Amino acid sequence: MPRRRRGYPVAVLVGLDKGEAHLWDVYSESVKPAQTLASSGSEYSLSEAVVDQLRPRVKEGVKTVVVASEDRARYQSLLSHVERHHGWLIRGRGTNTVTFTYLKGRATSAGEVRALAASEGFRSILRDASEGGLDAVMGALEKRLGTSEGIDSLMMSLEEVEARVYGEEPPEFILMTEGFTRRHRSRAQRLTQVAHNRAVKAVTVPEGSRHASRLEQLGGIVGLAKTQPP
Structure with a gap:
């Protein structure tokens, strides 16, 4: 079976x-x-x-x-x-x-x-x-996209996210659309597993989410670096 x-x-x-x-x-x-x-x-x-x-x-x-x-x-x-x-x-x-x-x-x-x-x-x-939980994450993402410093704290491609997750300074959060995980199935699965092992929050956004289209505009995957306390 x-x-x-x-x-x-x-x-x-x-x-x-x-x-x-x-x-x-x-x-x-x-x-x-x-x-x-x-x-x-x-x-x-x-x-x-x-x-x-x-x-x-x-x-x-x-x-x-x-x-x-x-x-x-x-x-x-x-x-x-x-x-x-x-x-x-x-x-x-x-x-x-x-x-x-x-x-x-x-x-x-x-x-x-x-x-x-x-x-x-x-x-x-x-x-x-x-959706309520994603609202907070997407709000933080949009806020970072509004400043040059914020943009510098984002990873906007699979290669960038992989480099950080497998490197010395893993991000705080990873967002991937369901469509993105299908297009890059094996790499997305490995990335998610390693991220979890390194205490990185990794969330797959379903196609029915109101946030999915916005994430697809950004390439289907975004990593958010850890923010420094004020």
Whole structure:
């Protein structure tokens, strides 16, 4: 049988139940189970465990967290914890903002997740949340394009991005359109893997995104160098 394509990462799905959190990695063409976390007796410890699992995914460029539960209060408890103790997740500067959104339903088993992922509500929330996350990155990109110093901090070709990712000063962020990854499949796959290994955020922008045409105007790929703190 042909191997099913995983696709590129687009979100993390967190299924909250009483005393448990079930994490799933959401890709463009599949959803894969990740971790199941159990509370050690408090909501605080469970929320901390969830954030610990989100950290590496955010570093790799995932900017959308969908929280599923039949009880909205569980989502609100997690969000309040993030706001109080990990504000960097939702109030990041420029490219570092993560979007949390709530979806009513269960996501504690493979069957429940399949049903949830097939629903229009899930797809709609994922599209909206993903676009919201991209807004911040595209805003930072357009701001840099407006100044000579900003332009100097951008990589505008596959060769430039590869040189930085494989070199001594990797960029902070890479944006590629879905069409670009198809046109340069093997190089784009290797670039994404090395970028993730070096803690570079790499995001594939789907063709349906309102930002895709703008990125195609720029060649389909853009790298953003790390900015120096003011």
